Amino acid sequence: MLTTGLILILASLGLAQGLFLSLYLFTLKTGNRNAHFFLGLFLLGLTIRVGKSVLNYYVPLENWQNNIGISGILFASPSLWFYGKALFDKNSSLSGKDYLHYIPFILFLFLIPFVPRKGSFESLWNYGIVVFHLLSYLILSWSNLRKNKNIVSKSIMAWYRNILIGASLIWLHYVGNLFDFEMYYIRGPIFYSLLIYAFSYLFLNRHKFNLQKYSSSNLDKESSAKLFQRVKELFNSEEIYLDDNLTLNTVSEKLNVKSREISQAINENVQQNFYDFVNQYRIEKAQFLLRDCHYKKAKIATIAYDSGFGNVTSFNLAFKKKTGVTPSAFRKG
Template sequence: MQVLLNQLVYFSFLQSLFLLFVYLFSPKSRQNINGYLIFFIIILTVGLSGRIAYLSEVVEDNYRWVVFSEFSTLMFGPTIYLFTKSSLYGERFNIRNLYHYLPALLYNVLVVLFFILPSDDELRYRAASGEQMRIILLFVGFGLAFNITYWLRSVGLFLKFKRSIQSELSYVVRSRFFANFLIAIGCCLLCWTIMYTMSLLGFQILNRVAWQTVWISIALIILFIAFYALRSPELFKITGLSTSKKYSNSKLSQSDLEQLELKLKELMEQKKPYLNARLLKAELAEMLEVSSPEVARLLNERIGMNFFEYVNYYRVREFVELAKSEKYKNLTLFGLAQEAGFNSKTTFNKSFKSLMGESPSDYFKNQTS
């Protein structure tokens, strides 16, 4: 187990150096990559360097260099949170965000005071008396609670984003890859929690091998994400999304809303903007010559649908009409759906069943029977 772990440490360290080298000497990569992801890699490189120095025996078997790796522990949570926030909402780095790292700074100072500065004799005395384990459990517990808190905040941001995009976008955002990233980090934190709980109960599971396994797992996940961010940066970018302000300040009267509803219906039936698979609410508002919040108010108060549901309602209607046309008789059901403006087979099936009460295939079977 220890041999495998050591090999993973070397692999992660070399991979982090490679990615930093690519980002440093490739202007295109620097433009595409999320800055917090680069910071992730720097954190990993610093943390892994201590472990590498210890394994290579250049520091004469001084385990303090492994403790040096713990400087990265409280950096993970805030960076995951800020990476999530910037990826989903397009927020750029702001120096005020550094306050998220203040607990990590204090934590690292305490690591130096308790684990690096004391003499070997004092450390051996603590270990023999059991005091060292109590201190370690205190540090690990704080780090665990801190990182879980920021992970939960990241998950909250992601779920909020998933709920909000249906009021802004007419298409499905490919967020599964990002969701898997948060799930993977959550699994690592769960393993960390189980080991910590077992240690509190007296089971000696929180040993060096077990703890380093969790730490390296997180490192490999982040390096994997960094690799894909370099290879496919579009996975982490949501272009054109702008959240609307609340429409409470809208000055449109009920009569204005009635006229706007008629204008919207005419626009949808004559110009068919829903055929644009990546139609935004802001674009529809521009066509209507009103603000995006006023479109939201119209949809909510007069029509009873959000933007996503409303546009897909017209796409389903278009799909049914296309299916009756001889021109498109050679297309598959999803091929017809794409012609009608859908960009996702899952969304098409859900929208169709929600409106028509049955699946597309069942619908056409019943039409021909």
């Protein structure tokens, strides 16, 4: 069992991280700014809601303070849906009628002094309606994800799906709280904290999760797949990877396509950068040569150069990274 002090530390750190990420997203000037704004709103709403649970667990709050915390869900829910719409269409913007989705939050805010906090009506109002409100937007968001699965890149789809899974799990925790399962009351904030840490790692680790790198590109998912197929055909037919001076610009000139689009096609279809993609072909060539009887007595350096590597050190490092063994061990094995 977690001690009271440890629960407070974990939950508080998660809340601080959530608040930091919200502010970071609000001030981020690059990439899809609409998407950043709505994601920031979603995280801020969750942070307010979870913060209320943490405070109320340790310090009894006034009715109006509890209600302010609960109101966070009412603007987090539509923000989650709008985030998906902005993520899938970077040119999207809110119309006048879209702001109607925030009316429940505004009404709740004005009615805070009058919203009861005792008895069965409290459970219906503060949890039943609010939990149902979040469920409604989760359904809309999952539907939006399904509708766009063949349009946007795999990385964006996976990212939004993971956010929806996390939001859905938080919703389940509050369903438990609705039915008066006390253990869910504080486990929700703990789970939220873990979710925020995972989110922070993925979002800030831009080399692995780089949603907005190609935000200005007009290359859609289908065109990206077709271009990637052309790149593979070029590599297989002309074996251009055997040139140790091969660059992205070389491929760009051969295919008469912008180098940025080639990089995007490779990144979106196999989640590799250009040089990792090239080295994959070179290592496969090296594996073939290491098994070739005509190269049985050839030095490792010869294998490296004939596979397209410019030096033996780079070859050894790349080969071991890919296969888990050195070229010499591979040959013996």
